[in-house]
Each structure stands twice: as structure tokens, then as C-alpha cells.
Amino acid sequence: MIRLRLVATLATALLLSACAVPMRTTLTPEQRGKITELSAHVVVVQDEVIAAVEASNVSGVIGGGLIGVIIDSKVTNSRVNESQQALGPFYAAIEDVDYRQEFNASIEKGLAGYPIKVGKVTTTPRAISQGKLDQLRGQLKTGQALLVIFPRYTLSGDFRAFDSESVVTIWFRPEVSDSRMPSHRGVLHYQSALVGPGGKASLDKWAANDAALFRQVMQESISETIRMVMIDVDTPVPANFDKSLQSFSMNVGAATTQIKGKALKSGNGRTIVLGEDQRLHSLPAASAGASTTTASAQK
Amino acid sequence: MTKFTTLMLGATAALLCTSAFAAEDPEVAAQSGDKVAMKYNAGDRENVQRPMPSTQTACAVHIAPTVDRRQNKETVGQNLSGALLAGDVSPWVTDGLRQLKDYGFTVSDTTADAPVADDGVTVRTSITRAYTWQIGLKLFSMVAVKAEFADRNGVLQQKYYRAHGDKTNMWGASSEYVTTLNYGLNNMLPFIAKDLASLCKGDKVAAYSYAGPEGPSAK
Numbered sequence: 001m002i003r004l005r006l007v008a009t010l011a012t013a014l015l016l017s018a019c020a021v022p023m024r025t026t027l028t029p030e031q032r033g034k035i036t037e038l039s040a041h042v043v044v045v046q047d048e049v050i051a052a053v054e055a056s057n058v059s060g061v062i063g064g065g066l067i068g069v070i071i072d073s074k075v076t077n078s079r080v081n082e083s084q085q086a087l088g089p090f091y092a093a094i095e096d097v098d099y100r101q102e103f104n105a106s107i108e109k110g111l112a113g114y115p116i117k118v119g120k121v122t123t124t125p126r127a128i129s130q131g132k133l134d135q136l137r138g139q140l141k142t143g144q145a146l147l148v149i150f151p152r153y154t155l156s157g158d159f160r161a162f163d164s165e166s167v168v169t170i171w172f173r174p175e176v177s178d179s180r181m182p183s184h185r186g187v188l189h190y191q192s193a194l195v196g197p198g199g200k201a202s203l204d205k206w207a208a209n210d211a212a213l214f215r216q217v218m219q220e221s222i223s224e225t226i227r228m229v230m231i232d233v234d235t236p237v238p239a240n241f242d243k244s245l246q247s248f249s250m251n252v253g254a255a256t257t258q259i260k261g262k263a264l265k266s267g268n269g270r271t272i273v274l275g276e277d278q279r280l281h282s283l284p285a286a287s288a289g290a291s292t293t294t295a296s297a298q299k
Numbered sequence: 300m301t302k303f304t305t306l307m308l309g310a311t312a313a314l315l316c317t318s319a320f321a322a323e324d325p326e327v328a329a330q331s332g333d334k335v336a337m338k339y340n341a342g343d344r345e346n347v348q349r350p351m352p353s354t355q356t357a358c359a360v361h362i363a364p365t366v367d368r369r370q371n372k373e374t375v376g377q378n379l380s381g382a383l384l385a386g387d388v389s390p391w392v393t394d395g396l397r398q399l400k401d402y403g404f405t406v407s408d409t410t411a412d413a414p415v416a417d418d419g420v421t422v423r424t425s426i427t428r429a430y431t432w433q434i435g436l437k438l439f440s441m442v443a444v445k446a447e448f449a450d451r452n453g454v455l456q457q458k459y460y461r462a463h464g465d466k467t468n469m470w471g472a473s474s475e476y477v478t479t480l481n482y483g484l485n486n487m488l489p490f491i492a493k494d495l496a497s498l499c500k501g502d503k504v505a506a507y508s509y510a511g512p513e514g515p516s517a518k
Contacts, residue, residue, distance in 0.1 A: 045377050047370065047430045047441075054434075069436075076437045077465045081511045084441075084463050088509035091443070092459055095427060098370050124331075125371045129381025131328035 024278035026236045027170060027184045034176065036143035038116050041136060042107060042123040043150045044100045048091065049218075051083035052154035052163065052253065083157065086200060093207040094214060099153065100125065103222050107149075110226035115234055118147070137171050145183075146171040151225060153218070157253030158198040159206070162214070164190045164221045168229055186232040186280060190221045193284040194251055224282040228272060231264055232280055238262075247289035248273055248281070258289070332382025333473045335375065339394035341401070343481035345465060345512045358499035359419025360399055361409040365392035365444075366425040376431035376476055383431070383476050392426050392444065395484040402492035415449045420498055422491075423447045428461075431476045433468065438475060440464040442483040446491070448498050455498050462487035462510035486510040 027035075053076070104123040111118040126132075128148065136146050151166040169182035177183055195213065196202030206214040245260040248271070261275035271288055273281045367389040375385040400406040405419070415421045428443035442462050448455045464482025468475060487510045494504040 045374070045382075046432070047428055050432060072435070073437060073467055076434055077512070080434065080437075080439055080463070080465060081513065085509055085511055088461055089507065091461060092507060095443075100371070125374045126331040126382035126384070127374075127377030129328070129331050132331035132381065135328035 022185065023187055024237050025182065025185045027233065031172070031183050034143065035116050035145045037119045038114070038145055038147040038170070039136070039140065040107065040111065040118050040121040040147045040149065041128070042103060042121065043128050043148065044103060044123065044125060045127050046099065046152060047125070048094065048097070048099070049153055049155055049162070051087060051159070052156050053079045053083055054157070054253070086159070086203060087155075090203045090207045093211040097211065097215060097218065099218065102219060103151065106219075106222045107226055110223060111229070114230050119144070133171065137174055140173040144173070149229065153221065155206075156251055158251070159202040160194040160196060160198050161251045162192040162217045162221060164225060166225050168232055170233070184233065187278070188225055188228040188232060188280045188282075190224045190228075190282045191250060191284070192217045192221065193286070198254070224270065228280045228282055231272060235264065235274060235280070237278065238274070245276070248283050249287045249289065250281070250283065263288070330382070330384055332374070332384050333378065333380050334384045335473045335477055337385050337388050337391040337477060337480075339391050339484070340478070340481050341398045341485065343478045344485050345482055358404070359416070360404040360406050360495060361416045361419060361421040362393060362396045362406060363409050363411050363413070363421065363423045365389040365396070366411070368425040368427050369429060375429055375480060378473055378476065379471055383473055385429070388426060388429050392424060392484065395488065396422065396424065396491070398488060399492055399495065402489070404492070404495060415451055417451050419450070420455065420495060421449045423449070429480060431479055436468050438466045438468045438479045440476070440479040440483040442480060442487060444487065448495070456504060457506070458494060458504065459507045460487050460490060460510065462490075463512070465512055482512070486512055
């Protein structure tokens with residue numbers, strides 16, 4: 001029985017990986033020329049911020065097996081339990097915060113400057129099903145395309161950073177493109193400036209004064225995401241990073257990592273970077289390192 | 300054997316992936332997901348039944364219907380098919396609160412607009428969060444409830460509870476997400492029972508409690 005369950009569980013994992021799509025694809029000039037209006041569909045599944053907890057992967061390291069799966073289960077449970085216990089009092093301070101409402105209020109105004117006219121905007125908690133996607137594509141009129149924005153947002157494992165990651169896709173009517181893959185796909189990442197030394201001390205800072213800082217940063221994450229949506233559609237997939245790349249530091253929970261990328265835009269104390277990972281990142285300007293390097297030097 | 304199993308799982312995954320892309324169910328398209336039945340089950344727990352807190356001073360408990368005050372009254376998360384559509388979850392919470400009888404209380408229903416009962420404690424609740432999320436192969440749930448406890452002399456205390464549950468995703472079935480929410484609600488009940496025991500004695504309780512899968516001993 002346990003083995004059967006394990007097989008079913010593994011099948012689910014494989015299902016997720018089998019459906020993987022490239023990190024970044026962009027519209028061809030011909031496709032872009034056909035669009036006269038976009039219909040935006042914003043899917044916000046989350047009801048509130050959660051802690052970014054990484055799934056344990058002992059089973060991957062030891063080459064699979066039931067023992068690894070059991071260890072992974074226990075470790076992931078423990079990590080979530082610890083973070084949720086810590087987040088508890090903070091949640092009381094943000095009970096009235098409504099990310100969907102904030103996003104909805106910002107997007108219509110923000111996308112007024114989008115390179116392509118944006119018509120109807122729908123914000124929903126309903127994750128989009130394949131049937132719904134087909135239905136929405138089928139409802140498009142000549143010249144229209146569907147813009148789907150799927151944001152997720154977290155506090156980092158050390159509670160010092162607010163992150164959001166949005167998958168943005170553009171789909172055509174079936175008559176124009178019957179592809180089951182999006183004609184455009186971008187992943188947009190926002191990271192706030194770091195707050196406090198980590199742990200409860202950081203949560204206290206987020207929650208202070210009726211969670212004023214949290215509300216301000218969440219709003220910034222939304223406006224930066226919309227800014228990146230606008231840049232994303234005009235940023236092609238680079239054939240290679242043949243120009244100088246800059247280093248940017250990024251918080252990944254209890255540690256800091258460096259990403260390499262090309263700065264696309266700066267302003268408001270932030271820099272938008274096209275990373276080597278093909279994601280767009282909106283990072284605090286202070287995260288930019290002084291040293292530059294070349295792609296050839298990386299490889 | 301290992302190779303065969305891997306191939307079989309890969310083929311199954313690819314098939315499921317293709318099937319998902321080919322799905323054209325008009326109802327799914329209109330709803331963008333699966334309707335889930337929010338059915339309370341007292342037996343849904345991560346672990347075996349844990350020892351109940353002492354409620355030797357248990358009094359009568361009158362449960363008013365829970366009010367659904369969630370910002371999102373449509374969904375409780377998502378699975379691979381799309382949204383998990385739950386609708387009104389207040390009867391689910393009310394059913395869970397009735398299970399306080401397991402802690403030694405005499406539980407009865409009262410209506411939302413009924414005056415506070417002459418005996419015992421009347422409990423009025425609203426649910427502000429009920430959602431699930433997934434990390435790897437694990438499902439997690441969050442349940443947040445605001446409660447007002449009153450006796451014949453007036454409101455005794457207002458209280459805010461949060462609880463989470465965790466479960467391994469065995470089949471990817473929609474019902475597993477409801478089970479995970481039941482885990483969360485059932486983790487919360489011992490905390491409510493403990494508070495009721497104190498309130499029945501006239502003692503105050505903390506304004507906030509968090510209930511994880513470890514039970515009432517958790518800080």
C-alpha cells in the first residue's frame with residue numbers, strides 16, 4: 001500500500017516536470033504585429049503572504065527510496081511548522097491586507113503605458129484550468145490576445161525580504177496559433193530591500209505601526225511587477241550574453257547569493273535586471289556589485 | 300525494474316500532461332476548477348488521537364453558526380486541474396466546533412441572533428482564512444478563526460485562533476485538500492477547548508493562539 005502511494009506521489013512529481021516549459025520565450029515581430037489589444041487575466045491564488053520554505057530533497061540526494069521520502073516529509077513539515085509558528089502574531093497585523101485588491105487597483109492604471117493596448121482586466125483567485133484557458137482563447141476577437149499574469153508572493157525564510165514571482169504569458173486565438181504553449185512567457189521576480197537582522201526581529205519591523213512597512217513594500221512589489229510586465233514584452237531572449245555582465249546580490253533565505261545579469265532599467269532606488277537565468281529581477285539598487293565580468297569569463 | 304518503473308512513471312506523467320492539455324470540459328472551463336465538498340471529519344488528523352486537555356470544569360457550550368468573513372469566498376487553493384472551489388465554508392467550521400463535545404462539554408446550537416444563554420458560554424465565530432498550499436509533495440492548510448465568548452453577564456473575551464495542518468499529497472485528489480483543512484481545524488479545537496475550560500471557571504485566556512500539528516503543548 002505504501003509502495004503504491006509512493007508511486008502515485010512520484011507520478012505527480014513527474015507530471016509537474018513533464019509539463020515544464022522554457023523559462024523565457026518572446027513574441028516574434030510578426031506575432032507582435034498582429035496584436036491590437038490584450039485582454040488581461042490576473043490569477044492570484046494566494047490569500048495572504050506565506051514563508052518561502054524550501055522542500056527537503058534528501059531522497060534526491062540519496063537516489064530515492066522510501067526512507068528519503070519519509071525524511072523529506074518530516075523535514076518539510078518541521079520547516080513549515082517553525083515558520084508558521086513565528087508568523088502567527090504577524091498575521092494578526094495584516095489580516096485586512098488584500099493583495100488581490102491592491103493588484104487590481106494598480107494594474108489598470110499601470111498598464112495604461114503598456115506597449116500594447118490593454119482592454120478588459122480580470123483579477124481572480126481561481127487558478128486557471130486548461131479548459132478555462134481554451135475558453136478564454138476562444139472568446140478572443142480578431143487582433144486580440146490573452147495576457148495571463150500569475151503572481152505569487154512570500155517572505156523569505158529568514159523573514160528579511162519580501163519576494164514576488166510572476167509568470168506572464170501571452171496566448172493567441174486558436175485560429176491564429178493552436179499551440180498548447182504560450183507565444184510569450186516571462187518570469188518576473190521582485191525582491192525588497194532587506195529588513196532587520198532576520199527572524200522575529202524582522203517580523204516585528206514588518207508588523208510595526210499597523211504593518212506600515214509591509215503594506216508599502218507589497219505595494220512596491222505590485223508596481224514593480226507591472227513595470228516589469230511592460231519591459232518584458234519588449235525584451236527578447238538574448239542569443240547570448242556577450243556584453244559585460246554585472247553582479248547583483250540576492251537574498252535566498254539565510255544566505256546571500258550573487259546573480260549575473262544585464263541592467264535594463266534603473267530608478268526609484270531599484271534596478272531591473274535580465275538575469276542569466278532568463279528571469280527579470282527588480283532588485284534594490286544597492287544590490288548591484290561594482291565588479292563586472294563577461295559571459296565568456298563565466299563559462 | 301528501476302528503469303522500467305522510471306519509464307512507466309515518465310510515460311504516465313506525459314500521458315497525464317497531454318490529457319490535461321486536451322481537457323475541454325465545458326463545466327471546468329466555466330468554473331476554472333473543481334468543486335470541493337467542505338465536509339468536516341473529526342477523524343482527519345496528522346497523528347493518532349492525542350490526549351485531550353483536562354476539562355473537568357466543563358460547562359455548557361452554545362455554538363452560533365460561524366460567519367464566513369474571508370476575503371476570498373471562492374477558493375481554498377488549487378490543484379493540478381485548476382482552482383479548488385469551496386463556496387461558503389461556515390457550515391464546515393460550525394460542524395467542527397460541535398466536536399467540542401469530545402472534550403467533555405455539553406454542546407448545543409444557538410442561532411446568530413439569539414440572546415446569550417443563561418447557562419454556560421455562548422461562542423460566536425467568524426472564519427477569516429481557509430486555504431491550502433503545496434510545497435513539493437506536501438500539502439499544508441491554514442485556518443484562521445475569530446471567536447467571541449459570552450455568558451449571561453456579557454462578552455467575556457474575544458480571541459483570535461490560527462492553525463495549520465500538513466499532509467503528504469498521496470493522490471492529488473481534491474478531497475485531500477479538504478482533509479488537510481480538516482487537519483488544521485482539528486488542530487485548533489484543543490486550544491478552543493482549553494480556553495473554554497478556563498472561561499467557564501471565570502479565568503481570562505490569551506488573546507491569540509497558534510495551533511500547529513504538535514498540539515496544545517506547542518508555544
